[in-house]
Amino acid sequence: MKEKLIVYAKDLRRRSTDAEQILWSHIRAKRLEGLKFRRQHPIGKYIVDFICLERKIVIELDGGQHTEPEKREYDRERDNWLEKEGYRVLRFCDNDVLLNIRGVLEVIREDCIKHPPLHPLPSREGKEEISPLRGERKRSTSHSRVVIEQSLSPVGRGRG
Numbered sequence: 001m002k003e004k005l006i007v008y009a010k011d012l013r014r015r016s017t018d019a020e021q022i023l024w025s026h027i028r029a030k031r032l033e034g035l036k037f038r039r040q041h042p043i044g045k046y047i048v049d050f051i052c053l054e055r056k057i058v059i060e061l062d063g064g065q066h067t068e069p070e071k072r073e074y075d076r077e078r079d080n081w082l083e084k085e086g087y088r089v090l091r092f093c094d095n096d097v098l099l100n101i102r103g104v105l106e107v108i109r110e111d112c113i114k115h116p117p118l119h120p121l122p123s124r125e126g127k128e129e130i131s132p133l134r135g136e137r138k139r140s141t142s143h144s145r146v147v148i149e150q151s152l153s154p155v156g157r158g159r160g
Contacts, residue, residue, distance in 0.1 A: 005042040012040040012047060019061050019094035020049060026105055033112055044085065046078055051087075055115045058082055058089045059108060061097060088115055 016024065020039070027037045027050065037059075041051045050059035065071055079089045090111055097104050 002042070005045070005047060009040040009042050009047045016040075017061070017063065017094060019063075019097040022101060023050065023059070023061065023097050023104065026101065027108070032105065033109055035112055043087075044081065046082070048082070052112060054117055055112050056087045057108070057112055057115055058087045060089060060091045061094055062091055063094045 016039075024037075024039055026032065027035075028039075030036055035052050035054060037050050037052050039050050041048050043051065043058075048058045049061050051057065060075075062075070075091075079091075082089050088111060090108060092104050092107075
């Protein structure tokens with residue numbers, strides 16, 4: 001099944017929509033905050049439009065077919081599965097990309113900044129540090145905490 005998904009993903013890349021091509025031109029080659037995005041990427045039994053594996057952010061572009069009740073239910077199930085796997089799913093209508101690419105990019109950028117990297121730097125707790133100012137040694141005991149702020153879907157990011 002995995003091989004079939006890979007073949008299908010490659011086909012989807014060749015048949016990109018106008019909205020997908022426009023968004024891809026702005027996020028490919030680490031153009032957005034230096035983050036690497038992939039397009040039409042298989043994950044589990046699904047293929048996502050765009051993904052940043054480092055930040056576990058999935059971007060989905062929805063055309064008109066996503067307003068149909070069956071498709072909306074499929075999208076909801078898929079989003080739930082992805083979220084259970086630790087991914088944050090951002091959905092945009094194709095028209096949002098076509099008419100307001102700057103706004104879409106800003107929402108993606110903000111979410112990428114808020115969502116912590118998958119592999120944070122190792123803790124320095126209990127390790128000696130040398131103060132660059134005085135050459136003094138000190139023992140680090142502080143804990144770093146990352147707070148993830150969950151946000152509601154911004155205006156213009158509907159499920160249709």
